[in-house]
Amino acid sequence: MKKTFIFIGLLSIACASLHAQNKTDIPVYLDDKQPLEVRVQDALKRMTLEEKTRPSYAQGKFSSPGCPRLGIPELWMSDGPHGVRAEINWNDWGYAGWTSDSCTAFPALTCLAASWNPDLAAKYGKAIGEEARYREKDVLLGPGVNIYRTPLNGRNFEYLGEDPYLASEMCVPYIQEVQKNGVAACVKHYALNNQELWRGHIDVQVSDRALYEIYLPAFKAAVQRGGVWSIMGAYNKVRGMHATHHKLLNNDILKGEWGFDGCVITDWGAAHDTYEAAMYGLDIEMGSYTNGLTSESEFGYDDYYLGKNYLKMVKEGKIPMEVVNDKAARVLRLIFRTAMNRQKPFGSMTNEAHEQAAYQVATEGIVLLKNEAAKKQPALLPVAPDQYKQILVVGDNATRNLMLGGGSSELKVKKFISPLDGLKKYFGNRIVYAQGYAAGRPMYGREEKISQAKVDSLRNDAVEKAAKADLVIFIGGLNKNHFQDCEGGDRLSYELPFGQNELIEGLLKVNKNLVAVIVSGNAVEMPWVKEVPTIVQSWYLGSVGGDALADVLTGKVNPSGKLPFSYPVKLKDCPAHFYGEMSYPGDSIKQEYKEDILVGYRWYDTKKIKPLFPFGYGLSYTTYKYSKPVLSAKQMNEGETLSVSVKVKNTGTVAGKETVQLYIGDEKCSLLRPQKELKGFQKVSLQPGEEKEITFTIKPEDLQFFDDRKHEWIAEPGKFKAYISSSSADTQNIVEFEYK
Structure with a gap:
């Protein structure tokens, strides 16, 4: 003290x-x-x-x-x-x-x-x-x-x-x-x-x-x-x-x-x-x-x-x-x-409650991107306890301490549970591990070079083991090395580094039962997206991340994460890159945000470009059904509010959490506006067969845009649409109202 x-x-x-x-x-x-x-x-x-x-x-x-x-x-x-x-x-x-x-x-x-x-x-x-x-x-x-x-x-x-x-x-x-x-x-x-x-x-x-x-x-x-x-x-x-x-x-x-x-x-x-x-x-x-x-x-x-x-x-x-x-x-x-506040509590360090908070964030943040059933087989996830005799875990990120590197966000942790550790708690000696690729050490300002001989050796070892396995769980993506997810430098490419795409292709040739877990803080290119049956977007999950990931993969926790950004198919689809180098990264002196307000899903919606995975998207081990939304009124006057209600039902067999999203679109405006913009969301927990009603309040400010000609926020009279959605690209229902 x-x-x-x-x-x-x-x-x-x-x-x-x-x-x-x-x-x-x-x-x-x-x-x-x-x-x-x-x-x-x-x-x-x-x-x-x-x-x-x-x-x-x-x-x-x-x-x-x-x-x-x-x-x-x-x-x-x-x-x-x-x-x-x-x-x-x-x-x-x-x-x-x-x-x-x-x-x-x-x-x-x-x-x-x-x-x-x-x-x-x-x-x-x-x-x-x-x-x-x-x-x-x-x-x-x-x-x-x-x-x-x-x-x-x-x-x-x-x-x-x-x-x-x-x-x-x-x-x-x-x-x-x-x-x-x-x-x-x-x-x-x-x-x-x-x-x-x-x-x-x-x-x-x-x-x-x-x-x-x-x-x-x-x-x-x-x-x-x-x-x-x-x-x-x-x-x-x-x-x-x-x-x-x-x-x-x-x-x-x-x-x-x-x-x-x-x-x-x-x-x-x-x-x-x-x-x-x-x-x-x-x-x-x-x-x-x-x-x-x-x-x-x-x-x-x-x-x-x-x-x-x-x-x-x-x-x-x-x-x-x-x-x-x-x-x-x-x-x-x-x-x-702060320093002279004598009423503040004493605080506490690295206790069970903090680990539980970290675990909850991790399990609710993991996003299931794809989980298709193969011919005559169920979907690969969740993995049942006795479903497979041998499970191969592949990837440097399965064991890497991802709290290291990244710049100022680097952490010295009391506990570190890797994904491999978490999966071994479930499956014990049925788990076989292969590194598959080498990512090197976290380094600032440069990349550690890996010899081609080592690259080939690691890849061949993983492919040989995959041919003998019943299920392959690939845990790759980015890490905290420079030129990846790291302070002080941007990524040099949209593709996965360290030859991971070639590794995934090699694994698929010998075993189609492949779950790809992408650990990253960014979207990545997926040239293999159609061939891989199951894809999970993981993140840097913290101290107990291995337990959280294992619990989602095995179904102890039903995934409920939704993407907080759009996943473009290719880099050129992204609005910052569409307009050339002056838009990103600039000429080293200046840059112009040429996409203006059309960032993320606003761009993909308005320009009708299909993303690989849309903003707000995420699958579940259960299914949900939305009722037709009901507006409190068909007209909204200045200074008033409207409410829109919708019922959501869990129509599957396991409990889950669904995030219902409200977007608002202006049908006609004196300035360019996106097709729709997020103005509300609620996450609801539902048991199998359970139905709950969700109500959103639409306020005048939800209809406004910033008029830089007048330097003020304005809501113009006219027709608006309220989109009830499970993602920016999956609209369940639309209701219309008028603002006067």
């Missing part, structure tokens, strides 16, 4: 200093019974200019200072969105080597998004917040809510999919539950950080309409509904200015239109200019003069942009005092909410 002792020491110094000034009463700013803003303003009045500016830049790799003279403690921050990262050294990027910093690894946020279950998002946030609190962290750097624009983005696995409504609904409960622990969530990366290639300088050109309709709603929900206490500024530029100190993004929208009262914190090394950082909304600068990940520098912390040069510009009158006071007040507000 080192921080507790430090805080008590600082508090003693502060009280002694005030006593020497004949002020023996408890200062207002130290009294947590006083309103927050009263405390902030009282502390501000007592601070010198130097004390107001110093908390705005780092004092260590993951710490920024408070005000020691007044007993106001520093802030301690930690990666990341999927677990509390192992302790980093004070002044370099090496791990500190503690024996008490192992954590629970929770599934990647793509898996959470695939659960389509806000209640699980709350459980996730509560558990990870408890671990951050126990480790005495004040700011947890997550969740990530950037929009899935291209399947090549190296950090998509850290985000919540392609749809702003889904991302909004899933991030809000996560944030709220984290912050109940007195730990600030830090929503990232604000904004338009949708690729890792050239992330430090790529200049994104995007319309106001796409900005407001697609890329900002989840951040807005985090602020206005989630009440988030901090936001992380992104590395990239937007319209010529770095996002982390950006007048439009920070001053006009975040702190202006949305009323954000928290701190904007840089991504590590994302600041570039003292005047812009001061004037355009940056509050705490971290990691400058490093690349944010590995390299060190001869510069000291005072050399940061918000360091001595900031103080100098203030003294010279180039930065107004109201800017200084606002920045200092925001940092104080964050400290009072």
Whole structure:
């Protein structure tokens, strides 16, 4: 409890200093019974200019200072969105080597998004917040809510999919539950950080309409509904200015239109200019003069942009005092909410409840993409206990610790259950394993080369064993190596790496009973999709992921995950890639989001391009039947709401969970609109034969689009359709209504 002792020491110094000034009463700013803003303003009045500016830049790799003279403690921050990262050294990027910093690894946020279950998002946030609190962290750097624009983005696995409504609904409960622990969530990366290639300088050109309709709603929900206490500024530029100190993004929208009262914190090394950082909304600068990940520098912390040069510009009158006071007040507000919050709980680490939360997210996030029956045979999944004498498990991802690598999301875990471990618990010595392919070690900046002799040897071994097996379970996909699902670089290709496609083809030639489990945070090309009878989209499932995957494959848990992004057949089908290199990845200096608002399913629907697997799609071991939906009225007037109800019945033989999705389409509009947009979803649990009614409320804002000609949200009178769907491409029923 080192921080507790430090805080008590600082508090003693502060009280002694005030006593020497004949002020023996408890200062207002130290009294947590006083309103927050009263405390902030009282502390501000007592601070010198130097004390107001110093908390705005780092004092260590993951710490920024408070005000020691007044007993106001520093802030301690930690990666990341999927677990509390192992302790980093004070002044370099090496791990500190503690024996008490192992954590629970929770599934990647793509898996959470695939659960389509806000209640699980709350459980996730509560558990990870408890671990951050126990480790005495004040700011947890997550969740990530950037929009899935291209399947090549190296950090998509850290985000919540392609749809702003889904991302909004899933991030809000996560944030709220984290912050109940007195730990600030830090929503990232604000904004338009949708690729890792050239992330430090790529200049994104995007319309106001796409900005407001697609890329900002989840951040807005985090602020206005989630009440988030901090936001992380992104590395990239937007319209010529770095996002982390950006007048439009920070001053006009975040702190202006949305009323954000928290701190904007840089991504590590994302600041570039003292005047812009001061004037355009940056509050705490971290990691400058490093690349944010590995390299060190001869510069000291005072050399940061918000360091001595900031103080100098203030003294010279180039930065107004109201800017200084606002920045200092925001940092104080964050400290009072976290480090000086005496009402926060103690937290807890790596306990059974946290593992159970991770398990629930994993099992509800796994998506069954295909499960076709072969001739005269049932579907391959679920696998019955005594169905097969010999089961071959193939693939490097069956045994790899996928909590390693990936950049800042790397985790040191207390427990690691691999997929192979999980399957062996069910099938024991009936399981045979073959690595099949070699992926090498997680490496930053380059790929480890594997010799062709090793590639051939591993493939031949797997194929030979497959010929003798009754069932083959291939567990491959991507991993956390550079140029895959990893910070600092995008994927180089849409296809599976390490010769996996050739391996799958070889396995199919000798055994058609093949289950392909794709572990990834991204869509991948599937040239073998028609030949493989069963395909499962797994994710990075965390500490107990092997148990979760095994329980889904064997039917102990009925899969209920739905894709949080569309799966294109080929890369050119994806809207970011359709318009050529200037759209993605850009020319290394600039890029243009030429698809505008038509991201993900909005593109596939509107352009009538069939995806390989659509947004919101996922199969089950049971079947569901939807009734005809009923509207509360055929007309919706301005300021009113409508409700639409539908009954869903489990018509199969096992219990399951179905996610019912509501999309709204505008039949005629003065501007281009997508065919339909997600505006509601509910996940319902049903026993065999059970039927439940689900009701959605349609609000006027669900009909709106952002008119960038007028810079306002508008719902035009006319006819609308409500689509009741099980995915963006599987509409069960449509009802029409009119808005006046």
